[in-house]
Amino acid sequence: RKEVEQDPGPFNVPEGATVAFNCTYSNSASQSFFWYRQDCRKEPKLLMSVYSSGNEDGRFTAQLNRASQYISLLIRDSKLSDSATYLCVVNSGGGNKLTFGTGTQLKVEL
Amino acid sequence: DVKVTQSSRYLVKRTGEKVFLECVQDMDHENMFWYRQDPGLGLRLIYFSYDVKMKEKGDIPEGYSVSREKKERFSLILESASTNQTSMYLCASNRDRPLYFGPGTRLTVL
Numbered sequence: 743r744k745e746v747e748q749d750p751g752p753f754n755v756p757e758g759a760t761v762a763f764n765c766t767y768s769n770s771a772s773q774s775f776f777w778y779r780q781d782c783r784k785e786p787k788l789l790m791s792v793y794s795s796g797n798e799d800g801r802f803t804a805q806l807n808r809a810s811q812y813i814s815l816l817i818r819d820s821k822l823s824d825s826a827t828y829l830c831v832v833n834s835g836g837g838n839k840l841t842f843g844t845g846t847q848l849k850v851e852l
Numbered sequence: 853d854v855k856v857t858q859s860s861r862y863l864v865k866r867t868g869e870k871v872f873l874e875c876v877q878d879m880d881h882e883n884m885f886w887y888r889q890d891p892g893l894g895l896r897l898i899y900f901s902y903d904v905k906m907k908e909k910g911d912i913p914e915g916y917s918v919s920r921e922k923k924e925r926f927s928l929i930l931e932s933a934s935t936n937q938t939s940m941y942l943c944a945s946n947r948d949r950p951l952y953f954g955p956g957t958r959l960t961v962l
Binding site: 750774776778784785786787788791829831833839840841842843844845 | 887892893894895897900910942949950951952953954955956
């Protein structure tokens with residue numbers, strides 16, 4: 743089983759839609775969780791950290807479910823500019839080592 | 853603003869050549885990392901370093917070595933490049949979390 747698993751997509755959604763991605767992780771001792779965004783041919787950039795109580799940043803909401811070992815990302819009112827690959831990242835080995843999921847591709851269409 | 857730079861955006865080398873990929877960060881980060889990114893496999897950690905002259909193997913160190921002689925610089929070395937090392941190489945740094953990435957080097961080994 744992979745340490746971090748994501749549905750690769752693509753998720754094709756119309757502009758204005760709400761879309762959600764899930765990511766599961768295998769190490770129950772994982773402490774830190776993040777969502778990164780990666781545009782085509784660009785480097786990954788931090789979108790948001792994921793906190794135990796859930797957190798929101800504008801149209802983006804991240805949640806953590808420790809019991810079921812998954813994190814989620816909800817995007818409301820999708821924009822064309824949200825089209826990208828979203829990477830789930832987990833600190834699974836302690837220290838500073840982060841494990842990346844393979845990413846979920848989102849395409850927002852007119 | 854954190855800046856991580858990589859010496860080349862694109863590189864073409866021949867099988868058997870020795871290849872140096874350079875990475876420099878300007879934020880006095882202790883930790884530096886080298887990843888490679890391949891379609892369907894996501895980002896995989898090659899090597900990382902917590903301090904000058906320190907290095908630790910990541911998940912896929914075979915065929916690679918690293919050098920960290922100065923805090924701001926972390927070099928990835930392919931001693932004898934092979935075609936299966938054709939990939940996107942991403943350098944990253946941080947002090948705690950999250951990671952900040954460089955723009956990547958797309959290496960092609962012919």
